[in-house]
Amino acid sequence: MSDNIKSPRVVAEHVEPAPDVDNDAASIASSENSTTSTEEFEHEPFDTFQFKAVELCEKQWPHLSKDAFTVTRMDGGSYNRVIGVRVDGSWRQTSWLKRQAQMFLRTVCPGVIRKTEIRDYVLRIPRQEHAWVEHEVSILKFLAATNLPVPRIKIFSLSAENPVGSPYMIQPRLPGKPVTEVFLELNTQQRVSFARDLGRALKQMGEVQSPSPGTLNPDSILAGSSDTQLLRLQCPPRNAFRQSEDVSEPSTPQTVYEFFMSQFARQRAYDLTLHRDYLNPWKPFEAIIRHLHTMGHLNHNVYALTHMDLEPRNMLLHVVSPTTASLSAILDWDETVFAPAFTNCRPPFWLWDREVDEDDDDDDDMDEADAHITPNDADRAAVKKAFEEGVGEEYCKWAYMKEYRLARGIAKLAITGFFSNMDYDVAEKIIKEWNEMFPHLKVGGMSDIEEDED
Known part of the structure; x- marks a missing residue:
C-alpha cells in the first residue's frame, strides 16, 4: 500500500459464510418466474447456459465430480449476470483416489471427524463485452485489506477463454x-x-x-x-x-x-x-x-x-x-x-x-x-x-x-x-x-x- 493512500489493514483470514437457506429459496423462486435479463440483454437462456456454468466449476474444482455442483439462476444487476453455485465438497462427491485417502485417514486416526463442506458462491459474468472487469476485481482486492463489509473474490479470470466465454468472478455468497x-x-x-x-x-x-x-x-x-x-x-x-x-x-x-x-x-x-x-x-x-x-x-x-x-x-x-x-x-x-x-x-x-x-x-x-x-x-x-x-x-x-x-x-x-x-x-x-x-x-x-x- 502506498504511503499516499491511507487505509487500515486487516490481519485476519477471511472466513466464508454459511449458506443462507432463506436467501437461496427466495433467489430460486424469483429467478424461475423471470426471463427479463435473458430477453433484455439477449443472453443465452439459463436452461442451456447452466451446463456451461457447471463445466466452468468442474475446471475450477477438478477433484470434485459433476454432481457436486448445483447452479441456480439469480436476479442480476445492470452490469452483471449472476448465477448461484453450490459446491458440495463432501467425500462422497470427491474423486475415488481422494475418498480412499480419507477412508484410510479415518481408519488409522479414528478420532478424526469428517467435515462436510458445502459452500455457496455467486458467479458474476459481465453483460457487456467491453466491461472493465479488471477494475472491478482490483477494487475488491483493495477493499479486502480493510474492515469494510465487501464481497470477497474466490476465483476470477480476465480472459474469455473458458466454458462461459467471458471474464468472470466467483465470490463466496454472503448472508x-x-x-x-x-x-x-x-x-x-x-x-x-x-x-x-x-x-x-x-x-x-x-x-x-x-x-x-x-x-x-x-x-x-x-x-x-x-x-x-x-x-x-x-x-x-x-x-x-x-x-x-x-x-x-x-x-x-x-x-x-x-x-x-x-x-x-x-x-x-x-x-x-x-x-x-x-x-x-x-x-x-x-x-x-x-x-x-x-x-x-x-x-x-x-x-x-x-x-x-x-x-x-x-x-x-x-x-x-x-x-x-x-x-x-x-x-x-x-x-x-x-x-x-x-x-x-x-x-x-x-x-x-x-x-x-x-x-x-x-x-x-x-x-x-x-x-x-x-x-x-x-x-x-x-x-x-x-x-x-x-x-x-x-x-x-x-x-x-x-x-x-x-x-x-x-x-x-x-x-x-x-x-x-x-x-x-x-x-x-x-x-x-x-x-x-x-x-x-x-x-x-x-x-x-x-x-x-x-
Missing part, C-alpha cells in the same frame, strides 16, 4: 438480503443495530484517503504491487455500457478547488464534442464553487473512497437475532472513485425518515434537505441517533450542512457528466436552491443564450 426487501420487517432494535453498523462502515470509508482524486490503477493492484496507484478520472467516465476514449493517466495531488475547476473544463470540452453549445451547466457551477471556496468550505484537500451508488438496494442486511441486524455487505463497487471527502456523505435519511421498499426510487433528493431534522417519533429518532454515533461528527457536518449538500451534488455531476434529463433537473435544482440561499451571490442559469440576451 442476508437487500435492504429494500427486508427493512420493513425489522423491529426498532434491529433497525438501531443496522443503523449503527452502517454508520461505522461509512466512517471507515471516509478514513480511506488519498491526496489525489481518481480511480484505482488495476494494473498495480493485480500485479501485487505494494504501491497502490491512482489514475486520473476518465471523462466521460467508463462503465459497462460506455467505454471512454479518454486515455488513463496517473493522478496527481491537487486542491479540491482545483479538482472542481479542472473537471468543469474537461466536461465542458466533452460537451462541445456533442454539440451542447448553448446549454452550459458548468458556468454557474464554477461561480458557486468559487463562492464556496471563498467561504472556506473547500479547504479540506483530501479525497476519500466514494461509492457512487450507495443506495439501499446495494446493501445486504443480515438478521442475526430478534434484537440484532447487521450490515452484511455493501455491493456494486464498480464505479468507485476517490472524490472530495464530502461526496460520500449523503445521509441515509431513509433509515429514519420514511419506509424503504422494493419500489423505492432512491432518488428523492428533496428529502435530503431535511435529513438533519430529528423525527418526533421516538423509535425513528433512536435509529437516527444510532447512525450518528456510528458515523461520527465529521461525517454529520458534511452530510447535513446545506453548503456541502450542494457541493456534493455538483461533485457527482462533475465526475459523471450529463447523460439524461434527470441530470439537468438536478443541476437546475442546485442552482435554484443556491440562489434562494444566497440571493446576494446569485448565479446565472445554464443557457448561454439567455445570459447573452440579458
Whole structure:
C-alpha cells in the first residue's frame, strides 16, 4: 500500500459464510418466474447456459465430480449476470483416489471427524463485452485489506477463454438480503443495530484517503504491487455500457478547488464534442464553487473512497437475532472513485425518515434537505441517533450542512457528466436552491443564450 493512500489493514483470514437457506429459496423462486435479463440483454437462456456454468466449476474444482455442483439462476444487476453455485465438497462427491485417502485417514486416526463442506458462491459474468472487469476485481482486492463489509473474490479470470466465454468472478455468497426487501420487517432494535453498523462502515470509508482524486490503477493492484496507484478520472467516465476514449493517466495531488475547476473544463470540452453549445451547466457551477471556496468550505484537500451508488438496494442486511441486524455487505463497487471527502456523505435519511421498499426510487433528493431534522417519533429518532454515533461528527457536518449538500451534488455531476434529463433537473435544482440561499451571490442559469440576451 502506498504511503499516499491511507487505509487500515486487516490481519485476519477471511472466513466464508454459511449458506443462507432463506436467501437461496427466495433467489430460486424469483429467478424461475423471470426471463427479463435473458430477453433484455439477449443472453443465452439459463436452461442451456447452466451446463456451461457447471463445466466452468468442474475446471475450477477438478477433484470434485459433476454432481457436486448445483447452479441456480439469480436476479442480476445492470452490469452483471449472476448465477448461484453450490459446491458440495463432501467425500462422497470427491474423486475415488481422494475418498480412499480419507477412508484410510479415518481408519488409522479414528478420532478424526469428517467435515462436510458445502459452500455457496455467486458467479458474476459481465453483460457487456467491453466491461472493465479488471477494475472491478482490483477494487475488491483493495477493499479486502480493510474492515469494510465487501464481497470477497474466490476465483476470477480476465480472459474469455473458458466454458462461459467471458471474464468472470466467483465470490463466496454472503448472508442476508437487500435492504429494500427486508427493512420493513425489522423491529426498532434491529433497525438501531443496522443503523449503527452502517454508520461505522461509512466512517471507515471516509478514513480511506488519498491526496489525489481518481480511480484505482488495476494494473498495480493485480500485479501485487505494494504501491497502490491512482489514475486520473476518465471523462466521460467508463462503465459497462460506455467505454471512454479518454486515455488513463496517473493522478496527481491537487486542491479540491482545483479538482472542481479542472473537471468543469474537461466536461465542458466533452460537451462541445456533442454539440451542447448553448446549454452550459458548468458556468454557474464554477461561480458557486468559487463562492464556496471563498467561504472556506473547500479547504479540506483530501479525497476519500466514494461509492457512487450507495443506495439501499446495494446493501445486504443480515438478521442475526430478534434484537440484532447487521450490515452484511455493501455491493456494486464498480464505479468507485476517490472524490472530495464530502461526496460520500449523503445521509441515509431513509433509515429514519420514511419506509424503504422494493419500489423505492432512491432518488428523492428533496428529502435530503431535511435529513438533519430529528423525527418526533421516538423509535425513528433512536435509529437516527444510532447512525450518528456510528458515523461520527465529521461525517454529520458534511452530510447535513446545506453548503456541502450542494457541493456534493455538483461533485457527482462533475465526475459523471450529463447523460439524461434527470441530470439537468438536478443541476437546475442546485442552482435554484443556491440562489434562494444566497440571493446576494446569485448565479446565472445554464443557457448561454439567455445570459447573452440579458
